[in-house]
Amino acid sequence: MDIKSxxxxxxxxxxxxxxxxxxxxxxxxxxxxxxxxxxxxxESQPTSATxxxxxxxxxxxxxxxxxxxxxxxxxxxxxxxxxxxxxPGPVVGFCRTGNRANQVYQLASQAPAxxxxxxCSQPATQDGLINKVKSWFND
Numbered sequence: 001m002d003i004k005s006x007x008x009x010x011x012x013x014x015x016x017x018x019x020x021x022x023x024x025x026x027x028x029x030x031x032x033x034x035x036x037x038x039x040x041x042x043e044s045q046p047t048s049a050t051x052x053x054x055x056x057x058x059x060x061x062x063x064x065x066x067x068x069x070x071x072x073x074x075x076x077x078x079x080x081x082x083x084x085x086x087x088p089g090p091v092v093g094f095c096r097t098g099n100r101a102n103q104v105y106q107l108a109s110q111a112p113a114x115x116x117x118x119x120c121s122q123p124a125t126q127d128g129l130i131n132k133v134k135s136w137f138n139d
Contacts, residue, residue: 004098010084010091010105012098017046018054025058030089033080035100037066061087067100077107084108 001020003013016024016032024032032055038047048064055062065079084091093101 002098003092004102006102006105009089010093012101012105013092013094014097015041015045016051016092016094018051021051021054021058021060024092025060028090029060029092031061031063031083031087031091033083033091033093033101034062034064035067035076035093035095035104037068041096065104067095067104069096069100072100072103072107074107076104077110080104080108 003011005011052062063083095101
């Protein structure tokens with residue numbers, strides 16, 4: 001297990017094993033996200049179901065977002081955004097090398113315009129300081 005910190009909350013790793021999950025639980029990790037499709041690494045790769053069962057026994061939330069190498073989709077980032085909003089604690093994402101886990105996280109970190117709060121995406125229609133300030137940015 002080779003963990004690399006991306007920011008204060010999210011880290012990435014290469015392939016995790018059941019024993020790695022014991023270590024992560026001791027470190028206080030609250031969510032593990034598997035970005036590898038089952039069988040990608042052959043028979044030596046633990047299945048997602050096996051890792052999910054081990055994580056559950058340790059009280060770690062587990063998610064599987066299988067991403068084929070070089071085929072990251074916006075839906076993968078949206079799934080990760082949803083998971084991150086539901087699990088505020090430390091998170092480890094993993095794949096074969098950690099690259100996909102990082103790339104999906106980078107996409108998820110870029111909030112789409114559709115997720116802006118209503119106050120920022122609607123035109124200013126009322127008088128007041130906040131709407132005046134918003135109008136400066138909309139012009």
